Each structure stands twice: as structure tokens, then as C-alpha cells.
Amino acid sequence: MLQWEKCVYCLATSQHCMTPNTGRRTQRCDRCVRLKHGCSRRYCAGEAISLVKYCSFAVKLFRLSDRKPVCPICDNLDPTQNWGYDPNIRLPIEVSVTFMDIATSALCGCRSCFLLWQGLCQLVEDVLVDSDICFSLQKGLPLLLEYFNPGEKSLSSCGRAQVLEFYTELHRPSIWSSIGAARSPIWSMPSASAIRLAKSWLEDCMTNHSKCESPRSRLPNRIIHVGGDEDDPHLSGSHQEYAHYIALSHCWGDYEAHKPLTTTTKTLKDRQRAIPLDSLPQTFKDAILVARWLGIEYLWIDSLCIIQDDANDWARESAQMHDIYARATLTINAHVSTHCDGGLFAPINRSRAKHTTLYPHSPSLSYPIHAHLTDIYEDNRGVRYHFSIRTSPLSTRCWTLQEHILARRTLHFSNGEMIWECKTRCNCESQASETPFDERTTSISTPARYYREWNEPLLSKWIPLVELYTKLNLTYERDRLHALSGLAQYMTENTAEHYVCGHWKQDLAASLLWEADNSSGTALRPKRHKDYYVPTWSWASLSRGMIRWPRLLAPILDELKIIEIQNTPATNNPFGRSSFGYLKVAGLVKDIRVIRKEGDTIDIFRDDCRRPPSQYNLERFHPDTVDDNRLNTVDGISIRASLDLWRPVVEIFPGDDLVILLVTDCQAIILKETTADSNRYQRVGIGVLRYIDWYGWKEWLAIFSKRTIYIV
Numbered sequence: 250m251l252q253w254e255k256c257v258y259c260l261a262t263s264q265h266c267m268t269p270n271t272g273r274r275t276q277r278c279d280r281c282v283r284l285k286h287g288c289s290r291r292y293c294a295g296e297a298i299s300l301v302k303y304c305s306f307a308v309k310l311f312r313l314s315d316r317k318p319v320c321p322i323c324d325n326l327d328p329t330q331n332w333g334y335d336p337n338i339r340l341p342i343e344v345s346v347t348f349m350d351i352a353t354s355a356l357c358g359c360r361s362c363f364l365l366w367q368g369l370c371q372l373v374e375d376v377l378v379d380s381d382i383c384f385s386l387q388k389g390l391p392l393l394l395e396y397f398n399p400g401e402k403s404l405s406s407c408g409r410a411q412v413l414e415f416y417t418e419l420h421r422p423s424i425w426s427s428i429g430a431a432r433s434p435i436w437s438m439p440s441a442s443a444i445r446l447a448k449s450w451l452e453d454c455m456t457n458h459s460k461c462e463s464p465r466s467r468l469p470n471r472i473i474h475v476g477g478d479e480d481d482p483h484l485s486g487s488h489q490e491y492a493h494y495i496a497l498s499h500c501w502g503d504y505e506a507h508k509p510l511t512t513t514t515k516t517l518k519d520r521q522r523a524i525p526l527d528s529l530p531q532t533f534k535d536a537i538l539v540a541r542w543l544g545i546e547y548l549w550i551d552s553l554c555i556i557q558d559d560a561n562d563w564a565r566e567s568a569q570m571h572d573i574y575a576r577a578t579l580t581i582n583a584h585v586s587t588h589c590d591g592g593l594f595a596p597i598n599r600s601r602a603k604h605t606t607l608y609p610h611s612p613s614l615s616y617p618i619h620a621h622l623t624d625i626y627e628d629n630r631g632v633r634y635h636f637s638i639r640t641s642p643l644s645t646r647c648w649t650l651q652e653h654i655l656a657r658r659t660l661h662f663s664n665g666e667m668i669w670e671c672k673t674r675c676n677c678e679s680q681a682s683e684t685p686f687d688e689r690t691t692s693i694s695t696p697a698r699y700y701r702e703w704n705e706p707l708l709s710k711w712i713p714l715v716e717l718y719t720k721l722n723l724t725y726e727r728d729r730l731h732a733l734s735g736l737a738q739y740m741t742e743n744t745a746e747h748y749v750c751g752h753w754k755q756d757l758a759a760s761l762l763w764e765a766d767n768s769s770g771t772a773l774r775p776k777r778h779k780d781y782y783v784p785t786w787s788w789a790s791l792s793r794g795m796i797r798w799p800r801l802l803a804p805i806l807d808e809l810k811i812i813e814i815q816n817t818p819a820t821n822n823p824f825g826r827s828s829f830g831y832l833k834v835a836g837l838v839k840d841i842r843v844i845r846k847e848g849d850t851i852d853i854f855r856d857d858c859r860r861p862p863s864q865y866n867l868e869r870f871h872p873d874t875v876d877d878n879r880l881n882t883v884d885g886i887s888i889r890a891s892l893d894l895w896r897p898v899v900e901i902f903p904g905d906d907l908v909i910l911l912v913t914d915c916q917a918i919i920l921k922e923t924t925a926d927s928n929r930y931q932r933v934g935i936g937v938l939r940y941i942d943w944y945g946w947k948e949w950l951a952i953f954s955k956r957t958i959y960i961v
Contacts, residue, residue: 322354326361326425328386341385348380368620371605386427391416414623421616450669458673465491466576471554484520494547496577497536502588509589511557535593564820570735580656584641584663593662637664647721651736719796726792734824750787763788766795784830785932786960803913809836832960837911837953872934929959
């Protein structure tokens with residue numbers, strides 16, 4: 250007779266066999282029986298014998314010892330029991346084992362491994378014996394355990410591992426120091442308990458967090474008055490009023506498929522009278538509901554509060570973006586949807602909603618341990634973050650970066666749960682206690698506080714910020730600088746430094762050595778704007794593509810002088826695109842020429858060498874833009890990189906007039922003379938002179954002359 254019941258070991262529901270003579274059923278499922286005897290189809294005979302020997306040793310150890318032994322697999326889930334524990338180091342203790350290790354130890358009597366085994370068997374489908382298990386031991390926090398299928402551990406864990414979170418109930422003790430308390434997830438959104446929790450976070454922050462600043466702020470020029478439950482919201486002019494308001498950060502999505510509700514010159518008066526709730530996309534509706542629940546009567550949404558077909562209004566309001574998000578009482582981040590119709594609240598993910606309660610066989614444990622699947626990951630520094638936030642559609646937008654950094658407080662609505670982030674604390678629905686911001690963060694990519702405090706040299710923070718920014722997505726190429734203008738203005742006001750075309754005058758010489766990443770596919774490779782945008786010496790002169798700054802190989806030359814910076818803004822936003830600009834530079838300059846060698850391969854040499862020795866050649870050349878359409882044609886040019894790797898086609902031709910402007914002893918900007926005016930050059934890339942053992946560098950340096958040129 251067959252019955253479906255729970256295995257007494259792993260508690261997984263399985264089919265047990267009733268013997269016909271006695272009517273008794275087996276106490277273990279087939280998987281537990283195989284593990285008990287050390288048998289696995291993935292293990293060879295020798296490994297099975299070793300496993301049996303280990304089981305016998307472990308059983309004797311548990312029976313003979315008067316005190317609880319230290320498990321060699323899990324360290325009894327106590328970081329102080331690990332041989333590498335140091336009380337002066339706050340980094341977590343990392344443990345990497347296999348499922349077979351945990352199962353064997355559990356069956357030999359380890360209560361801690363038994364707990365982990367139970368959770369894995371109940372929450373992970375089709376557990377493989379040779380799968381990899383990773384977890385870290387930290388006191389007072391819920392335990393995060395990562396489950397990898399065989400062969401996946403060597404890859405990035407983010408998104409590949411199934412993560413289990415083990416925790417106790419609030420105000421309940423735990424016999425394991427590495428299993429702290431947490432709230433059980435609220436799987437239905439929105440719920441009354443979730444709204445109460447969000448309101449308590451906001452009230453506590455406004456009352457007790459001095460760093461977060463709580464006074465009423467001056468409202469933006471236009472703001473949505475959300476009204477009461479029976480009222481329709483409407484667009485209102487602020488008239489310089491002071492009040493609390495919420496700002497919404499969301500994805501517009503495909504404009505044709507999910508056209509957001511906007512304000513134009515024709516609809517402005519209608520929006521001021523009323524905006525019927527039924528006409529709003531779902532994300533806007535949900536944001537209005539949240540504002541009402543939190544008791545805040547004003548809401549700012551970009552598509553409704555900026556006149557979309559008025560270029561001057563758009564430029565003026567986008568320049569105030571830093572004020573709008575910095576002054577907002579709260580910013581709501583809609584991570585769930587790729588468009589404005591998706592809403593704030595995610596439908597329940599049944600695969601993530603798996604939850605179980607564990608009762609380890611321990612007389613000293615009077616309270617249960619809970620476990621569920623989560624999207625929280627932990628890096629090697631012990632920093633925990635929500636994977637669903639870092640990979641959400643919203644987090645891949647360029648505009649979101651400055652919105653997130655500038656916000657006082659952020660309430661994230663993600664696929665898993667609600668997450669709170671302010672300048673003082675981070676918290677989420679399942680977290681029992683607040684986390685100091687400087688220790689752990691739910692930030693989309695990097696801690697926002699890192700960019701809110703400008704104590705270090707400006708370039709050291711701006712360069713990583715731009716490198717991160719250029720990896721994100723931008724719907725309109727014309728917004729390359731506008732989507733960063735609010736943050737640039739905020740930095741200008743807090744540092745009194747001069748900003749021009751995506752660079753800072755203080756560190757301009759070093760920041761000129763930016764490099765375009767041409768390794769992506771053709772559709773993602775950098776290219777120039779169709780119309781004039783900014784001078785070519787700026788990274789923003791490329792309409793797309795990632796930008797990086799190579800390491801400085803030597804100090805900036807004393808001979809390099811920035812004499813004049815000219816920039817005329819094209820709009821009312823002084824931090825946006827230019828209508829005209831140039832850089833007047835004095836430095837060491839040398840004319841160079843392009844020589845065709847074999848096929849489409851060229852070298853760049855000193856122009857006074859007929860048969861130049863190899864040490865006079867550039868070591869490396871990194872072009873700003875490439876053009877694959879001219880590959881293998883008469884005019885096509887390729888640059889041979891080191892190790893005989895082929896570079897893409899470069900937009901220069903043999904015979905072009907090029908100059909090399911030294912920035913350091915061995916790093917330079919490659920310039921091409923314009924046809925419009927003499928002594929005016931456009932940047933085409935950067936180059937590295939031979940610097941290994943400085944062989945050939947002195948020959949280069951001897952023939953450089955000091956000149957003054959204009960880079961346009």
C-alpha cells in the first residue's frame with residue numbers, strides 16, 4: 250500500500266511504502282535512504298567508501314563527546330567556532346560545501362546541518378547531490394544560503410543561485426548566533442500591514458534622523474495635488490509654497506506601445522482642472538494611492554509636471570532636477586515594470602513565495618526556524634543587496650542614477666518586497682532591525698552615500714560615476730548630458746568647482762584621457778552625435794557606448810597647460826549640450842603620419858622617419874569611434890593591437906594630418922586637423938607610447954615641440 254506522507258528526516262512530502270506483513274511504513278524517503286548509506290550515482294566507489302568511514306567517525310564523535318562537538322562542515326553555524334575567526338575583523342566567515350556534505354553530516358547527528366538540509370529539501374526542487382552550497386556566518390543577521398547547480402558556482406552567483414533565508418521570529422531566541430530574527434514576507438501587495446510599515450519608516454526618519462532633513466520644502470513649479478479618496482487629482486502651480494511632496498521615479502517604456510500620460514501646451518489647462526484617475530496609467534494611480542496612504546498631498550511626476558512639447562520648459566525643469574529630488578520628502582522607485590502601465594505592486598511570484606517552518610530535533614529549541622526563497626545576495630564584504638533592484642528595468646536607466654543619489658529617502662517597490670533607504674538607514678519588510686547606511690545598502694549599483702559626501706578629490710568620485718552612468722540605458726541620445734545635469738549642478742553648489750561638458754576644470758588634464766569601449770557589438774559601439782553636441786575632447790561627444798579611464802602610467806606633464814575653456818550652452822540648462830566650444834591647450838605636440846603596411850593594417854609613426862625603427866611606433870592606439878562598413882575596402886584601416894589582436898576599423902585614412910599631444914610621459918591624445926581652420930583639431934582617440942623600460946621614449950620626447958592648439 251502506498252501513501253503520501255512526510256519523510257521524518259528531510260520532511261519532504263514523498264511516497265512511502267507500507268510493508269504488507271506488518272503494515273509499517275519506512276521512515277525515510279528514498280533520497281534519505283541513499284544518503285544514509287553513502288550511495289550516490291554521482292560518486293565513485295572510492296568516494297562512497299570514504300564517505301562511510303567519515304560517517305562512522307562522526308557518529309562516534311557525537312556519542313563519545315560530553316560537549317557539543319564542532320561540526321567540520323558548518324562550524325555549528327557559529328562564526329566563533331571557525332579557525333579563521335578574528336574578533337577584530339568584521340568580515341563574515343564564508344563556508345563552501347556540497348549538498349552531500351550537509352546531508353551526510355545531518356544524518357550523522359549535526360543539528361545545524363540537519364536544519365540546512367531540511368530547508369534545502371523543502372524549498373529547492375530536484376536537489377542534486379553534488380550541487381554546491383555557500384553561506385556566510387555573521388552574528389545577529391538571518392542566514393543566507395546559496396544553492397548552485399553543479400558547474401555553476403564558478404560563474405557569477407547573482408541570478409544563478411537559489412538563495413534561502415533562515416531566520417527566527419521577532420523577539421524569539423535562537424540557539425544559533427548566525428540565524429537572526431526577521432519578519433515573515435508580506436506576499437500580497439498592497440496590504441494594510443505593508444502600508445503601516447512604510448508609514449512607520451517615514452515617521453521615524455522624519456522624527457529621529459538628523460541627516461535626512463525633514464522640514465517642508467519649496468514645491469516645484471508644477472506639482473500634482475493628489476486630493477482625497479473621492480477626488481480627482483489635478484496639476485497645480487506651486488506659487489513658491491512650502492510643503493511635503495513625493496517624487497516618482499519610473500520607466501516610460503516604449504512610447505508607442507505604452508504611451509504615458511503627458512502634459513503639453515494643449516493639455517495644460519485640462520490637467521490643471523482635473524486628471525481623472527481612470528485616465529492615468531497604473532503606475533501613476535498606484536503612486537497617488539501611496540501618497541494618500543502616507544498622508545502627503547503633493548506628488549511630482551516628470552511626464553505630467555514638465556510640458557513635454559516645450560523645449561525651453563523642458564530644459565529649465567530638467568536643470569532643476571537636482572532640487573526636485575533632493576527636496577522631495579520621499580522618492581518612490583517603481584522597479585516592477587518596464588513601462589508606466591505596470592504599476593508599483595508586483596504580482597505574487599509563487600516560486601519566490603515558498604516558505605517553510607523548520608523544527609530541528611533539539612530539546613533546547615522551543616521556537617521554530619523559518620526559511621523562504623529570497624532575492625537578497627551578499628558579497629564578500631558582507632554587504633547585502635536585493636538582486637531584483639540592481640537588475641530591474643528602472644535601475645538600468647541613466648536618469649535613475651542621479652535621482653537615486655540625490656533623494657533624501659527612497660521607498661523601493663520591487664518584485665520581492667518593499668525596501669526603505671535613507672541617508673541614515675536601510676530596511677526592508679523582512680528585516681527585523683535597521684541597518685546603518687554605511688554598513689549595508691540596497692542601492693542599485695553603489696552606495697548613494699558615497700556620492701553624497703564630497704570629502705575626497707572630485708575626480709576620484711566623478712570618474713567612477715561616469716563609468717557607471719555610461720553603462721546604463723538612455724532612450725534619447727540628446728539626453729547624454731541632461732540626464733546627469735542635476736547631479737552636476739548639485740556637485741557644483743557643494744564644491745564651488747567649475748563644470749564644463751561632463752568634465753571638471755580642477756582635474757581636466759587627467760580626465761582628457763578617457764577611452765571609448767569599442768569591444769561591444771556594432772549596434773552598441775560608440776559613435777558621434779549626428780548634430781554638434783559638445784567639443785570632441787569631451788566623452789559626451791559620443792552619443793552612446795561605455796567610457797572608461799585607463800590608469801595613469803605617469804604624472805601629468807608640467808608642460809601641459811589649459812589656457813582657455815570656451816563653452817556656449819545650447820539651452821537654458823548650462824549643464825547640458827553646447828552650441829559652440831573649444832579647448833585652448835599648450836603642450837608638447839608632434840606631427841605623426843599613418844603608414845599602410847600589410848593589407849589593411851597600419852602603423853602610426855613619427856612623420857620625420859622614412860624607415861622608422863619599431864621603437865618609434867605607438868605601443869597602443871584606442872580610437873574613439875569605429876566604422877565596420879569600411880572594413881576590407883580600399884580606404885579601410887585597421888590597427889594591430891598587442892598580441893596580434895585586431896582592432897576595428899578607425900575613422901582616419903593614410904595621409905591624414907594627425908598630431909599627438911602628450912598628457913603624461915607616455916600617454917597622449919591623438920588629434921586630427923579640421924578642414925575648417927588651421928591649428929584647430931578634433932580628437933580621434935588616445936595613444937600610449939612605448940614605455941616598457943622606457944626604451945624608445947627618449948627618442949620620442951627629444952623631437953616634441955611646445956605648441957598651442959585648439960581642440961574643438
